[in-house]
Amino acid sequence: MSENNAKAYSEPNRTPLYDQHCKLGAKIVDFGGWALPVNYGSQVEEHHAVRSDCGMFDVSHMTVSDITGKDTLAFLKSTLANNVEKISGTPGKALYSCMLNEDGGVIDDLIVYYLDDNHCRLVTNASTNERDMAWLNQLAQGHEIIITERPELALLAVQGPNAIERVRSVVDQEFAESIASLKRFQGVFNGDKFIGRTGYTGEDGVELIVSADYANQLWEALLERKVQPCGLGARDTLRLEAGMALYGNDLDEQHTPLDSGLKWTVSLTEERDFVGKANLEIPAKHSMIGLVLEDRGVLRGHQKVFSNDIEIGEITSGTFSPTLEKSIALARVVSASKPALDDTVNIAVRNKMLTARVVKYPFV
The missing domain is CATH 3.30.70.1400 (Aminomethyltransferase beta-barrel domains)
Known part of the structure; x- marks a missing residue:
C-alpha cells in the first residue's frame, strides 16, 4: 500500500462486542465505517431463528x-x-x-x-x-x-417470539420485573441500564442500551441460553419482510416521507410547524408498493418497474424472503401510475422482463 493510500484508508470502528463476533467466526465487513458481522455461518438459519424463537443483534453502531x-x-x-x-x-x-x-x-x-x-x-x-x-x-x-x-454505550437487540422471556432469564429480578411491565414501543430505566420494547424485525423483542461491560455479559449469558447471534444479512431480510424502511435505500434527502410510504409518521393535522412541513406536497408525487416476484430471480435495488411497457418507478429494496421462499421488494412509483393491488408489473432484470405481483406490505 502506498503512503498516500495508507493515509486515505482508516480502519473501521469496532463496537464493544467486536471480540465476541470474532470468537464466533463471524464474517466481518465494513458497514458505514463500522466493523460488523454479516453472518455467523448461515444467514437463512439466523433469519428463521428470529421468526421462530429468538436472535440477538449487535447494533452498537447506532x-x-x-x-x-x-x-x-x-x-x-x-x-x-x-x-x-x-x-x-x-x-x-x-x-x-x-x-x-x-x-x-x-x-x-x-x-x-x-x-x-x-x-x-x-x-x-x-x-x-x-x-x-x-x-x-x-x-x-x-x-x-x-x-x-453517548458513544460509550452499547446497543443489543434481542428479537423473536421468545426474546422477552430469554432476556428476563439472564438479568436480575428487579430488571426482569421492569421488562415484564413494558408495553410495546415503551422503554424503562433500571439504574443506568435502558431497555425498550422496540425492534427492526417485525417480531416482538427488546433493544438494550447499556454499558460496554454489561453488553458483553448479556451477550455471553444469552449465548448460554441458546440465543442465536444474527448479522446484518438476517437483519435486512427480516426488516424487509416486515416492510420497514432502510435509510439510504427507501429513504433519502431527495424524497419526502410522503413519497416513501411514511405518511403515518407525519403529523399534519395540527397547527404545529416543523422543519420541512411547508414543502410536503399532498398528494405526494410518489407512492411505495410491495412486490412479490412470480418468475425465477432475485429483486434488487434500482431495478426499473414497468406497467404496460411504461416505466413507472424503481425498486428501493429487494431480497429473497426466507419465510415466503420468494423474492420480495419495496418500490417507489409515480403516484399517478400506481398499479392496484393484485395487478402485475414487469421488472427489468439484466436483459429480461420478469413478472411481479403488487401486494400490500408488510409481507410477513
Whole structure:
C-alpha cells in the first residue's frame, strides 16, 4: 500500500462486542465505517431463528443522544415530522419519526424516547451521524437544550417470539420485573441500564442500551441460553419482510416521507410547524408498493418497474424472503401510475422482463 493510500484508508470502528463476533467466526465487513458481522455461518438459519424463537443483534453502531433542558419538547416539536406531544407525559414512551431538511427530504429516520419534559433520548442511524448532529446543533440555536452523544454505550437487540422471556432469564429480578411491565414501543430505566420494547424485525423483542461491560455479559449469558447471534444479512431480510424502511435505500434527502410510504409518521393535522412541513406536497408525487416476484430471480435495488411497457418507478429494496421462499421488494412509483393491488408489473432484470405481483406490505 502506498503512503498516500495508507493515509486515505482508516480502519473501521469496532463496537464493544467486536471480540465476541470474532470468537464466533463471524464474517466481518465494513458497514458505514463500522466493523460488523454479516453472518455467523448461515444467514437463512439466523433469519428463521428470529421468526421462530429468538436472535440477538449487535447494533452498537447506532447513535444514542440525550437531549436535556427546559426547551426539550419545544425543540423536538419543531424539529421532527411526527409530534412528540403524542408521547409526552408517559415516561419511556417511544415515537418513530423522520427528521427533514427544509425541502421536506428525509435527513434521517429515528426513534425518540420521552423520559420527562426536560429529557428525551434519540436513537439515530450510524451512516448519517455526522449530518444528523450538525443539523440538530444548527436547529438547537436559540433553544435552552444540551445535546449529548453517548458513544460509550452499547446497543443489543434481542428479537423473536421468545426474546422477552430469554432476556428476563439472564438479568436480575428487579430488571426482569421492569421488562415484564413494558408495553410495546415503551422503554424503562433500571439504574443506568435502558431497555425498550422496540425492534427492526417485525417480531416482538427488546433493544438494550447499556454499558460496554454489561453488553458483553448479556451477550455471553444469552449465548448460554441458546440465543442465536444474527448479522446484518438476517437483519435486512427480516426488516424487509416486515416492510420497514432502510435509510439510504427507501429513504433519502431527495424524497419526502410522503413519497416513501411514511405518511403515518407525519403529523399534519395540527397547527404545529416543523422543519420541512411547508414543502410536503399532498398528494405526494410518489407512492411505495410491495412486490412479490412470480418468475425465477432475485429483486434488487434500482431495478426499473414497468406497467404496460411504461416505466413507472424503481425498486428501493429487494431480497429473497426466507419465510415466503420468494423474492420480495419495496418500490417507489409515480403516484399517478400506481398499479392496484393484485395487478402485475414487469421488472427489468439484466436483459429480461420478469413478472411481479403488487401486494400490500408488510409481507410477513
